[in-house]
Amino acid sequence: MTAAHSVERFAGRWAASLKGAVAPAMTRAELDVFLRGLTEQLTEAMRAEPFRPELGRAVGKALIDAHYRDASVLNRTLAMLGDEFVTELGDVIGDGADVMNRVAKLHGAVAEGFAIALRNTVLAEQETTQRAALAAARAAEERRRASEARFQAVFAGAAVGIGVVDLTGTVLEVNDAMAGMLGRMPDEIKGRTIAEVIGPENIGQAYAEFGKLVGGEIDRFRLETTHLRPDGRVTSIDLSMTAVRNRSGTPDFFIGVAVDVTERRRLQNRLWHESRHDSLTGLPNRTLFFERLEAAEQPIGLCYLDLDGFKNINDSLGHDAGDYVLRVVANRLRKSIEPDGCTVARMAGDEFVVLIERCGSPDRVAREAEKMLAVFGRPIEFDGERLSVTGSIGVVHSALVGADPGRLMRAADVTLYQAKANGSGRWARYDPARGERELTRHSLATAMPAALAHDEFLLHYQPLVALADSSVRGFEALVRWDHPRLGRVSPGQFIPVAEETGNINALGQWVLEQGCLQARRWFDEFGIDDLYVSVNVAATQLRQPTFVADVLGTLDQVGLPATCLQLELTESAVAGDTQGALLALRELAAAGVRLAIDDFGTGYSNLAHLGRLPVHQLKIDRSLLASSRRGEVVDPAHDKIVAATISLAHSLGLDVLAEGVETTPQADRLRLLQCDGAQGMLFGGPVPVGEAAEILARQTNRANSA
């Protein structure tokens, strides 16, 4: 048995005896190695002559350094260093008489080393721990101080007002900005309640919200309040209060943040005022007027004033003069009318309007209108000149027109033009009969563009027949308007409006497109290649430079042969010719489009002129047939005119179609006169597209069965 073997075996048993003693650092295998080293040291101590206690002490210290600090470790170690030590390692340490004596000394040295090392370690660790705690505390304090300093800086230097309030609403702290807003020193506010900050008109609401804040129902609230400062100034304050809660969720205190919005309010008010007043006269502008009109108490009276010949003043004396006149008129109106509780507004240019609320009778409006005219009694002096200015006024009352503001304004506008038509310096009262017509025209004109976009228009079709066999050869497309509010509007009403407003071009193009589309569908459905659709063209349309291109483009797009389209023009549209119109007609005719003169006999009926036009057909106006409408007696004069017209037209190579044919005798007579075609109630009135298709279907069936 070798010495090394003995050491290993002893160390192993030593390690086993330490099992469970608290020492986390080593695995059992590492512990075995570690204790082998210590065993070597112990044997060395035993062999040394004289005895070396420091070797024993080192073993005690090594145990401590390896974190074997439990008292039981020392106990078990000393127990190992007894008989077992001597028996196992006798070969190495000797077994002389003083062995047990030396073992006892070794015990002392190991225990001493253990105790000293333990004490030193504990002291050192405690020292480290204290120092760490102190460092952490100092760091925390430093951070706390820094954060408080930051908070103080924010608090003191903030441009917004900040206040801290306790649970009862008492102000604990305010910064300078907050105090400044309230017009006091910070110390004057501390200790008071938030009522100091919140104006009396908001205090009820504020305390209600504050109660919710304390109760935890809400986390913050915000309100705008006005505050009367000790110096008499009023400040507007936007105030938010937020609860600062502790870990258990109950509020510790509240932070109020206030922003002085006095200037902002003032600016807003100014902007509001500026956006609603006319900068020249200072009167309410259109925007404000309409706001007041919308909100006005019924009944309402309106006086719509327009200066007579104002353009002349501007043109002859310059805009300064014009502006001056407007200012003087505005001032006079304000002085004269505003005391009556009326709103005087400048609508635009030289137009003013007076709104009379709670206007009991139409007579009251008339009185105001008289007063308005009276302001023109004195001439206006400008640059040494005495200008006599007059105005015209349209007067309306909601009792006659209804309460709708838009309608009232249109009625006032219409009435103003009636007043102007009667001569300058007058007022006119709204005339319901006349006004209604005008209003309708007005509303039709404004509604037309939208109506086109919303498909409110539709086409009806009236058969155009050949007199020889009464067969349908074509249809005249006639436009209808289903107005969502006014119902079916007659073309007699809206066509003139469309012509006046220029909407006729868009409407005419729409009719052209729809007519062509329909013709193409019939073409496809019934295979009648000589059926044509006849579309009316207004004079202004013909004068459009793009007219020819529009027509040919539409035909191309729809895929309709040009011969299936006929354009109807009135005599007046082509009379007194413009070269352009003639060229356009030639171009269309050359492309194959049929051209007809509509309503022939109502205008100049200049047949000579017609001869120069590339026209295919003449449509004789119904008025020439009217005399024979009721009976079979033919008016000789008219009959002769019709006969001559047909004869002459034929000699010029034109077809003739008679409009408004209502009776069989009329038709018979026209046949006798060699008239080619006819249109009228006898052959069918204008019908919706479905019925037109039925007519075509019947005709096609007859033809097929014949």
Place this chain on the structure above:
Amino acid sequence: MVATRPSWAPEGVDMEVPSPARMYDALLGGSHNFEVDRRAAAGASRLVPDLPKVALSNRAFLRRSVRFLADMGIRQFLDIGSGIPTVGNAHEVAQRAAPESRVLYVDIDPVAVAHSEAILAGNERASAIEGDLRSPSELLADPRVRSAIDLGKPVGLLLVAVLHLLPDADRPHEVVATLRDELPVGSYIVISHLSSASRPEAAAQLGDQARNQSGVPIIFRPRDEISTFFNGLTVIDPGVVELPLWRPESEADIDEEPGRSLGLAGVGRKDSPTS
């Protein structure tokens, strides 16, 4: 002056309350602790006399798991809830296996952090910062973490004896899932956790004592709740087991009687990107 410190000011250092880090040191026989910590540790040990052995087992598990991760090639360790890194700590074990290993200790206790700084002075590859496990995304985004840990390479995340300090209200499972999601593939998560699995009565007594007397709540979770911390991870053999049974070096290293340990432990590896 303002009467009360605003809530965003940092917390101070309170020596009157026991700290889990120092209690743990006391249980391990260290003297990096105060009277209040020793009293709390002694109180707990009276209820469960083998409590120091649990601490020992846990420290031994830390040693074994770090050594295992080092063997698997992990060279950077993030030890959250590290407490006081006295003997047998992660950086010693890791750097003994591979000297280039980096270790960052994170603890919420400023004293433990100051302590760690003192112990780690002079070690360039190990440092300690104050941080809160309950805000995992914030923690991982911390520039001090980013400078110590390269999130482009696998990380050994140590959550040793810390998750049982988070009550359910702190959503510990979400915390772990967040960390897992943000770590790169190939990373390991090491978890040990006090459990009610083997000795429910002792666990309940200790839990009550912790809550009512020391003011440091300790949640003894059942086995399935501890296992679910490893969701989305490949659990390394032998799975989630009692502390001393996780890959012991030898029979002789098992200090606790099997079936009696109050702690469960396991290691999981992130093998695929999670979301």
